[in-house]
Amino acid sequence: MRILLVEDDPGLRASLAEALHRDAYSVDAVERAESALQALGDATYDALLLDIGLPGMDGLSLLARLRSQALQMPVMLITARDNWSDKVRGLDLGADDYLAKPFMLPELLARLRALLRRSQATASGDINLGSLALGVAEQTAALNGRPLPLTRKEWALLFELALSSPKIVTKRKLINSLSHWEHELSANAIELHVSRLRRKLAGSKLELETIRGLGYRLIDTPAAGSSAALCA
Amino acid sequence: MSAVASGVSAGLRRLSLRTRLLLVLGLSLTLVLGAALLLDLRGTERLADQAFDQALLNTATALAARLEIDTDNDLEADLPVSAQALLQADPLDRLYIAILDGPGKLVWGDARLAPHAGAGSDPLSMTGNASLDQQPVRVLVLRRQGPGQRAVIVVAETLNKRRDAREQMQMRSLRLGLAMLVAALLGLYLSTRSVLAPLERFTRNITGRAHRDLRPFDVEPSGAEVAALAQALNLLMARLRESAHAQQAFIGDAAHQLRTPIAALSLQLEMATQDHATALHGDTQDRLLQRLQTMQALVARLQHTVQRVLSLSRASSEAGSNQAPAAVDLADVAEACAGLFVDRARQAGIDLGFDLLPAVVVGWEGELQELLSNLIDNALSHGGGRVTVRTRGLTPGALLEVEDEGPGFDEAMAANAFERHHRGPRSSGAGLGLSIARTIAAHHGAGLTLQTRSAGPGTVARVVFGSMLKT
Numbered sequence: 023m024r025i026l027l028v029e030d031d032p033g034l035r036a037s038l039a040e041a042l043h044r045d046a047y048s049v050d051a052v053e054r055a056e057s058a059l060q061a062l063g064d065a066t067y068d069a070l071l072l073d074i075g076l077p078g079m080d081g082l083s084l085l086a087r088l089r090s091q092a093l094q095m096p097v098m099l100i101t102a103r104d105n106w107s108d109k110v111r112g113l114d115l116g117a118d119d120y121l122a123k124p125f126m127l128p129e130l131l132a133r134l135r136a137l138l139r140r141s142q143a144t145a146s147g148d149i150n151l152g153s154l155a156l157g158v159a160e161q162t163a164a165l166n167g168r169p170l171p172l173t174r175k176e177w178a179l180l181f182e183l184a185l186s187s188p189k190i191v192t193k194r195k196l197i198n199s200l201s202h203w204e205h206e207l208s209a210n211a212i213e214l215h216v217s218r219l220r221r222k223l224a225g226s227k228l229e230l231e232t233i234r235g236l237g238y239r240l241i242d243t244p245a246a247g248s249s250a251a252l253c254a
Numbered sequence: 255m256s257a258v259a260s261g262v263s264a265g266l267r268r269l270s271l272r273t274r275l276l277l278v279l280g281l282s283l284t285l286v287l288g289a290a291l292l293l294d295l296r297g298t299e300r301l302a303d304q305a306f307d308q309a310l311l312n313t314a315t316a317l318a319a320r321l322e323i324d325t326d327n328d329l330e331a332d333l334p335v336s337a338q339a340l341l342q343a344d345p346l347d348r349l350y351i352a353i354l355d356g357p358g359k360l361v362w363g364d365a366r367l368a369p370h371a372g373a374g375s376d377p378l379s380m381t382g383n384a385s386l387d388q389q390p391v392r393v394l395v396l397r398r399q400g401p402g403q404r405a406v407i408v409v410a411e412t413l414n415k416r417r418d419a420r421e422q423m424q425m426r427s428l429r430l431g432l433a434m435l436v437a438a439l440l441g442l443y444l445s446t447r448s449v450l451a452p453l454e455r456f457t458r459n460i461t462g463r464a465h466r467d468l469r470p471f472d473v474e475p476s477g478a479e480v481a482a483l484a485q486a487l488n489l490l491m492a493r494l495r496e497s498a499h500a501q502q503a504f505i506g507d508a509a510h511q512l513r514t515p516i517a518a519l520s521l522q523l524e525m526a527t528q529d530h531a532t533a534l535h536g537d538t539q540d541r542l543l544q545r546l547q548t549m550q551a552l553v554a555r556l557q558h559t560v561q562r563v564l565s566l567s568r569a570s571s572e573a574g575s576n577q578a579p580a581a582v583d584l585a586d587v588a589e590a591c592a593g594l595f596v597d598r599a600r601q602a603g604i605d606l607g608f609d610l611l612p613a614v615v616v617g618w619e620g621e622l623q624e625l626l627s628n629l630i631d632n633a634l635s636h637g638g639g640r641v642t643v644r645t646r647g648l649t650p651g652a653l654l655e656v657e658d659e660g661p662g663f664d665e666a667m668a669a670n671a672f673e674r675h676h677r678g679p680r681s682s683g684a685g686l687g688l689s690i691a692r693t694i695a696a697h698h699g700a701g702l703t704l705q706t707r708s709a710g711p712g713t714v715a716r717v718v719f720g721s722m723l724k725t
Contacts, residue, residue: 037521234607
């Protein structure tokens with residue numbers, strides 16, 4: 023996976039580049055948006071980590087430029103300003119995620135993996151989450167390389183959860199997206215499918231966690247360690 | 255005297271402008287109209303007297319015409335028939351007549367009038383304060399000079415007609431005067447009301463505002479004074495906006511300056527720990543690992559505190575924010591916040607759950623997320639067992655609750671909980687969370703309270719949003 027990092031602070035740029043490199047990403051780090059444009063013209067990247075506050079052209083302008091050129095790579099914005107309107111504008115301009123400084127490395131990596139997983143699912147139709155592999159074309163599933171027999175609804179459920187992992191998928195959203203397959207799915211039916219799915223995933227490092235009163239989330243390895251205490 | 259005057263003026267100053275205007279204008283108007291009425295009453299009296307005096311004079315003159323003053327100085331009054339008629343013509347008043355000659359001898363008429371003939375030589379004189387038959391009378395004395403002889407005609411009349419006429423005229427004046435006073439006071443009341451209406455509208459405009467809304471006021475065209483006041487206030491608002499913007503810019507810069515190095519430091523520590531894991535083991539190495547882990551914990555705390563401090567200053571300084579509040583569903587806010595706490599709850603072994611019903615308020619979504627984040631953060635730090643986030647729509651308003659099953663709190667703690675650097679006994683944070691939450695709640699016109707959970711130990715942080723904020 024090749025990542026382009028745009029960050030003007032030399033200390034953070036070097037640290038981030040090294041940390042990503044250790045996690046087996048290949049990283050190109052630049053200081054300015056103008057250099058980023060050049061780099062994007064020269065090579066293809068799987069994801070862009072973009073600081074909003076940059077000297078010269080700022081991150082949001084660069085993002086707008088990229089999206090107007092129909093460059094569809096996933097973009098994660100990083101900012102030191104927890105300005106709500108920046109966040110909304112960034113997401114409106116087509117950013118896929120938004121991370122406020124300071125952040126912990128595990129969180130950055132988890133979010134980056136989720137970002138790449140989603141973009142890969144769109145591009146190749148396959149989702150990989152830890153030991154789980156989902157094939158979109160034939161609706162296949164494999165756990166630890168062995169085929170995992172699933173009903174259509176279970177597969178759809180697992181797909182939604184794996185695509186959003188480690189984020190929470192609300193029960194409402196699950197009902198909406200699974201009701202395509204049949205007329206209308208009740209909340210009870212969802213719970214039933216979830217508990218069956220949970221049994222089938224038992225023994226793997228994947229955990230299907232219930233968030234009481236809200237929904238579910240699928241996580242790989244216990245606690246990916248999100249340390250963010252604030253939303254903004 | 256001056257003490258009384260200053261007391262009155264101090265009392266006046268305490269009253270509203272409108273009451274003062276009404277009081278002062280109403281009082282002067284009443285005085286002026288009252289004086290005019292008094293003058294008018296006096297005038298009426300004189301007018302009635304003049305009219306009736308003229309009638310009395312006519313009677314006397316008519317009598318005089320019937321007198322023959324002979325050359326032999328004999329005065330002959332040839333009047334029995336007409337005088338009798340005159341004496342009985344008026345049913346209301348009694349008329350007394352006496353005719354005397356030069357030396358004062360009664361020629362004809364009522365002898366009781368003789369003393370009034372007097373010694374004066376004026377051709378005509380009038381007296382108002384005599385009385386006959388126990389009744390007040392008006393006496394008119396007319397003197398006529400013949401060739402050699404003088405005649406004095408004395409006519410007196412009781413005052414009944416005069417009194418009636420005077421009373422009628424006075425009653426009319428009084429009614430008219432009172433009607434005018436009432437009309438004037440009513441006009442005064444209505445006009446002060448309409449004149450002061452722009453001022454009152456403006457006051458409502460100011461008090462109805464969200465308290466950090468620093469947008470300029472509309473300048474009403476009606477009433478130069480109110481417009482001037484609005485313009486003066488707008489100048490002040492502009493200065494406040496400027497300073498709020500400057501403060502925000504400063505906080506933004508500070509945020510940038512603080513957060514970036516912390517992020518870098520945190521990454522470096524993370525990698526140092528990883529390095530250590532691959533290195534050889536030994537006593538020194540173990541101590542180094544301990545140090546690294548301590549440093550990581552410290553950086554995490556620093557990060558947390560910086561985040562809190564910055565968001566508190568931001569929350570307090572966003573008065574100049576031009577962003578208009580919008581309708582926000584607290585249930586959506588809770589959904590957005592949920593993801594940020596599930597990992598922490600999981601690590602702490604706390605069951606973080608949600609009980610969400612639509613609860614729409616008017617406010618700033620980012621701030622509301624921060625508010626809820628702080629409450630959840632607080633509940634996770636102090637609580638245990640289950641933590642439940644609850645949203646409910648109220649009519650009017652909405653409710654946001656975070657309930658924990660921790661040890662609860664005692665009264666002394668409750669009093670200090672909102673203080674900026676107060677930390678609960680089990681708190682690991684900088685004690686800013688509740689302070690931030692309360693500041694944000696206040697921005698939204700909402701109240702934040704901490705209560706003991708009713709079912710078992712624990713605390714409920716409750717934010718009650720009132721009716722919609724005015725935008």
